[in-house]
Amino acid sequence: MKKNQQMKKRKKMLYELMCCKEYQPMRAKELAILLQIPSGKREELHKILDLLLEEGKISINKRGRYEAVRKIEKKKERVKEQETQREEIFRKGHCYTGTFISHPRGFGFVQVEEMEGARDIFIPEEGIGTAFHGDKVQVVVTKEEKDNKRCEGTIAKVLERGMGEIVGTYEKSSGFGFVVPDNQRLLRDIFIPQGKSMNAEKRDKVLVKIQDFGSRNKSPEGKIVEILGKPGEKGLDVLCVAKSHDLPMEFPEKVLNQAERIKETLNEGDFYQRLDLRDVVMVTIDGEDAKDLDDAVSLTKRGNLYELGVHIADVSNYVQYSSALDKEALKRGTSVYLVDRVIPMLPKKLSNGICSLNAGEDRLALSCLMTIDEKGKVIAHKIAETVIRVNERMSYTDVKKILLKEDETVTERYKDLVPMFFQMGELSQILRKRRKKRGSIDFDFPESKILLDDMGKPVEIYAYEHNVATELIEDFMLTANETVAEEYALLGLPFLYRTHENPDGEKIEAALSLVHQAGVKVKKAKENIAPKEIQKILKELQGMDCEPFLSRLILRSMKQAKYTVDCTGHFGLAAKYYCHFTSPIRRYPDLQIHRIIKENLRGKMSEAKIRHYDQILEEVARQSSAMERRAEEVERETVKMKKAEFMKQHVGETFEGVISGVTEWGLYVELENTVEGLVHVNTMTDDYYTYDREQYLLKGDMTKKVYAMGQKVKVRVEGADIQTKSIDFSLEREE
Known part of the structure; x- marks a missing residue:
């Protein structure tokens, strides 16, 4: 009798435990550990569990864990109630689709592209539901914008998960573990069940694949798919940032095999129907540590006319459309330049080898040959498939020393090229002056240069300013890009353009209000502002204490440039026609338009080809723009991280x-x-x-x-x- 009463008491206690709000479903073994029942005395626990199952008070879920039926019913009722509330909100409110941006303090925002000029929708903690940072969601506005407060909403539905894999630190527990995400915007740890840890050790940096995104009362669950390293290992910090943005660190074997099969030398057959420019004096001008040299320049002067040649590596000759190399290049979209490494778009065999315009070696190129008058206007041009041989690999530093007459030794070393460099400097100034005259905006913010030691630790940070040599190359590349874009826009063929829309009206209005308060006169034509007016404002701000802030504020009010199939112009450059033609080694759009140009030059742009490009270019533009944004974000994050590490010292x-x-x-x-x-x-x-x-x-x-x-x-x-x-x-x- 006494034994029955004891059993009844324990049964009640166990059931009440399972009904507790804090209780998470457990296996029998986990319950025994929780109740501190020794392994040899667990038979009674199993009997009680069986009795509760027979009475229908508890059930076993699909993961073999026990939970109270009452709790399940309550949970179902609560979920149903929440769904009803959501449906009511959904029925009453305005519904939008956007990207959920989580905040480390528990709330978040939804960025909605269709709400042009409006601020993001604020999402309180209780309105987030199961959304994760970066998810594409459906949001319903519950409170309209009022008294300068953002409109408020609740997430009705997660349409698409933004991230399937997360980088974090593994923490080990008895029989299971969990991963603490590196990303501060991911507010919940990821539960790692037994057998899914890849034998990771405590504090290991890992990559975890999410298998269940959980709910309000249940942690997300996942499995470790890669152990990245241990704290303090060289380059691990940068690797973790790259992995957290899903940057591919290695090329698939099929891609590498395809690259390996490409021959490293040229023969006369490769030059068939190409314009032979091997006798034309030309140079590459890059940073000292550059390995992928994809552009060379040449210049001669006849009277008042300049004959400028911009010669670009013919990467499309080696990367065939829809090949493994091409698909991987499109997937990556761009090379990514991080503080301690480059993640290339193409394998090194191509980017540093046959596609790199190395001095003294024959190379295939696509050349834009321009005749420019003394006012900087391109009065004639020709785009041609060519074969070239670069005379000298120059650095920005040495060209700057020559142009500014800073080093006689360097000038003497390159004495045969010095007259050409001075003509280049002359033309560069003419082109820059012409561009400024039409209103091109130049935000001259210094870039951060971070020097690392052998262990990847930052030892020096300084502002890296542009100089006459970097400006020279920039001027020549911009001119070639505009020339190519204009030709193909006028031809009306399918093409990829680099476009930049007018600034956001509300944001530019706020920025100009502060500019006006600083004492700078502002003129606007109705709702729009011309690039020339912004250029004038920046000039007047020069030397003022508020210049850095206001310049950045104006920059932030502008929209981001992107790739499009329509030629709608480039606001920042005040250019009617613009494209990216000059970097096919590191940017996919350049590689894509090289193919179009070559099809046209060879007379193969048939109706079928036009239909083909019409079908694929929208997606190429979208993917390239998205991958560019990702690259910029990773580059920015790694720089911020190294700055924090430097200042910690x-x-x-x-x-x-x-x-x-x-x-x-x-x-x-x-x-x-x-x-x-x-x-x-x-x-x-x-x-x-x-x-x-x-x-x-x-x-x-x-x-x-x-x-x-x-x-x-x-x-x-x-x-x-x-x-x-x-x-x-x-x-x-x-x-």
């Missing part, structure tokens, strides 16, 4: 900087070496500061101190977080 030190941004939560300060950090407003203890949203100012209530963009300040490095890629400063107290 300088905690406690003082630096001079310029306020580059003002927000309600503090001041962003940029140092001379391009590193940017945040001074949190709650660390500014000398006063209570309020944020002036209209003028982007922080104002002290008692001291009347004002902090504004462009103001010079001294800051102390308080901390740097490599994981979040953030740097914290504090203002140095004034004496």
Whole structure:
């Protein structure tokens, strides 16, 4: 009798445990461990579980775990209730499709392309549902925009998962494990069941494939598919960022085999029906460490006319349409240049070998030969399949030294080429002047150059400025790109263009309001602003303290350039026609238009070919634009990460900087070496500061101190977080 009562009591206790809100379904073995029942005394537990199953109070789910039926019913009721609520919201509200962007603090936003000019939709924590950062979702607006507050919504449905694999740190537990995502926007750890860890060890960096995205009350579940390395290993940090964006690190074997079969030398048969330019003096001009040299330039002058040749590696001769090489190149879209490595679009056998315009070697090219007058206008041109031989591999540094007469030794070494370089410098200035006259906008922000030691640790960061040599090549490439785009736009053949739309009206309006407050006159034609007006504003801002901030604000108000099949012009360059023709080794659109140009030059652009290109080019444009965005994001993230790692070595030190941004939560300060950090407003203890949203100012209530963009300040490095890629400063107290 006593035994029956004890059994009844234990049965009730076990059932109540399973009904608890905190209880997660478990196997019998896990329950025994939880209840601290020794392995030899678990028979009674199995009997109780069997009784509860017979009575219909509990059930076994498809993963072999026990859970209370009442809890399941409640859960079903709750889910049904939520669905009803969602349906009601869905019925009443405006529905949009967009991308969910999660915030580390639990809420998120949905970016909706169709809501032109509108701000993102705010999603409170309770409205996220099962959405993950990057998912394509259907969102319903529950509160309209009011009193300068964003409109609010709830996610009705996840249409497409944005990420299937996640990089993180493996944490081991008894019989199972979990992965803590590196991405701070992924708010939940990934549960790793027994047998799905690939024997990863604690703190290993891993790549996990999500198999179940979970629910509000259930963790996502996955399996480890790759162990990336252990903390501190050289290059692991950059590898993790690359992997988290699904960047392919290795080429498939089929692609490598195809590249291996390509011969490394040319013979006379390869030159058939090509214009032979091997006697034309030409050079490549690149950075010292460049390996993939895909453009060469030549120049002669007859009276007031310049004969400029831009010669581009004929990559399409080796990468045939729809081959394994071509499919992989389209999948990658672009080469990615990270702080410690290059992830190429094509295997090195091609990019650094037969497709690289190495000095002294015969190479196949597609050349744009232009006649340019003394005002910089292209008065005649010819695009031709050619064979070339580069005379000299030049660096930007040496060409700059020659043009600025900085080094007699370098000038003497290249004395035979020096007259051509000075003519190139002359033409470059003419082309740049012409471009500026029509309104081309030049945002001259210094790039960050990060030097790493043998272990991949940052030892120096400095601003890398453009010089006369980099500008020279830029001017020549832009001219060739415009010339090619104009010819094919006028021909009306299917083509890929590089287009840049007019700025977002609301954003440019806000930026120009601040420009006006800074004392710069602004003229606008109705709703639109001309590139020339922006150019004029940037010129007037030069030398002002607020120049860096306002220039960046204007830049951010502009839309991103992209690839399209329609020639709608390039706002930033003030160009009616523009395409990417000059880098087929590292950009897929260039490779694609080379094929079109060659089909046309050979007289093979039949109706069938036109239909073929009409069918494929939209997708090529979409994929290329998407892969370009991905590359930019990874490049930006790795730079921010290395900056944080560098500043971690300088905690406690003082630096001079310029306020580059003002927000309600503090001041962003940029140092001379391009590193940017945040001074949190709650660390500014000398006063209570309020944020002036209209003028982007922080104002002290008692001291009347004002902090504004462009103001010079001294800051102390308080901390740097490599994981979040953030740097914290504090203002140095004034004496």
